[in-house]
Amino acid sequence: MADRDGKIWMDGQLVDWRDAKIHVLTHTLHYGCGAFEGVRAYKTEQGPAIFRLEDHTKRLFNSAKILRMQIPFTQEAVNQAQVEVVRANKLESCYLRPLTWIGDRKLGVSPKGNTIHLMVAAWAWGAYLGEEGMQRGIRVKISSFTRHHVNITMSQAKAVSNYTNSILANTEALDDGYDEAILLDASGFVSEGSGENIFVIKDGVVYTPDLSAGALNGITRNTVMHICKDLGLEVVQKRITRDELYIADEVFFTGTAAEVTPIREVDRIEIGAGSRGPLTEKIQQAFFDIVNGRNPKYAHWLTRV
Ligand code: PMP
Numbered sequence: 001m002a003d004r005d006g007k008i009w010m011d012g013q014l015v016d017w018r019d020a021k022i023h024v025l026t027h028t029l030h031y032g033c034g035a036f037e038g039v040r041a042y043k044t045e046q047g048p049a050i051f052r053l054e055d056h057t058k059r060l061f062n063s064a065k066i067l068r069m070q071i072p073f074t075q076e077a078v079n080q081a082q083v084e085v086v087r088a089n090k091l092e093s094c095y096l097r098p099l100t101w102i103g104d105r106k107l108g109v110s111p112k113g114n115t116i117h118l119m120v121a122a123w124a125w126g127a128y129l130g131e132e133g134m135q136r137g138i139r140v141k142i143s144s145f146t147r148h149h150v151n152i153t154m155s156q157a158k159a160v161s162n163y164t165n166s167i168l169a170n171t172e173a174l175d176d177g178y179d180e181a182i183l184l185d186a187s188g189f190v191s192e193g194s195g196e197n198i199f200v201i202k203d204g205v206v207y208t209p210d211l212s213a214g215a216l217n218g219i220t221r222n223t224v225m226h227i228c229k230d231l232g233l234e235v236v237q238k239r240i241t242r243d244e245l246y247i248a249d250e251v252f253f254t255g256t257a258a259e260v261t262p263i264r265e266v267d268r269i270e271i272g273a274g275s276r277g278p279l280t281e282k283i284q285q286a287f288f289d290i291v292n293g294r295n296p297k298y299a300h301w302l303t304r305v
Helices: 027-031 053-066 075-088 131-136 162-175 219-230 242-246 278-291 296-301
Strands: 007-010 013-016 034-036 039-044 047-051 094-102 116-123 138-146 180-184 190-193 197-202 205-209 235-238 250-255 259-266 302-304
Touching: 007 075, 013 075, 027 094, 034 053, 039 302, 047 075, 053 075, 053 094, 053 219, 075 094, 075 116, 131 259, 138 162, 162 180, 190 197, 190 205, 190 242, 197 219, 197 242, 205 219, 219 235, 219 250, 219 259, 219 278, 219 296, 250 278, 259 278, 296 302
Parallel strands: 138 180, 138 259, 205 235
Antiparallel strands: 007 013, 007 116, 034 094, 039 047, 039 094, 047 302, 094 116, 180 190, 197 205, 197 250, 250 259
């Protein structure tokens, strides 16, 4: 990805994509303490708009706070950086990746005395789990890897280090012929996907794991909760067991990258009719209406570029 035209915002300046480099002795590269965001900008009738920009930036600053990293920019500056990156790269719709990391001033586990950096990159990125998956649903397996316990790497931080666990689960799932993994928490209850929150529908009620299962407090998860309310669907946050997935009517993933992705099979067991469920489809449609600027109720979630 390094060899491209375009601009990346790095520590306060737009630099050429190819020049956005860091040193091999960068602390975060060695010890994994850093935080990032995944944000999307969508094409709307009024031009590109970043979805829930302020909420993503707030979460990035909260992640840094949890990791005891002091970002040397204001939230407003980081919001503005994201707008500038979409503009500078002339993107109609895209994925944005803000990342904050610890610098190369010194090594050793302690980051004290080191510098904190921040960058924002953006590029075009279609359906994360495939266009076909959005229509038909994807096939997932319960991972043999456990999601982080809430007192291990801090699950409310979108921390770089949390993603080793995600990579292990996702790689195992792909190697075993599935599209994605679902991780259980340390007590065996459903937590989340490697990069997605999970929802379960049974008898017209929508369930999602409560955050004590170690799942990230997803912004798409929150968006879907608003959508369900608008559709008159009750949402219950609770502990969910693996077999509740097997006998659910519908299951789907949510995430900035994954958007609303139906799940048609778990551990080779068909969910419902084995295709995208009718309520999942409704929620998906409502989601795309909101992000593409077709629902005035949520216009405040869109930041025009
Ligand atoms: N869980 C994990 C582990 C993730 O990486 C993501 C993607 N950020 C999510 C859930 C979904 O969060 P959001 O909807 O805010 O993108």
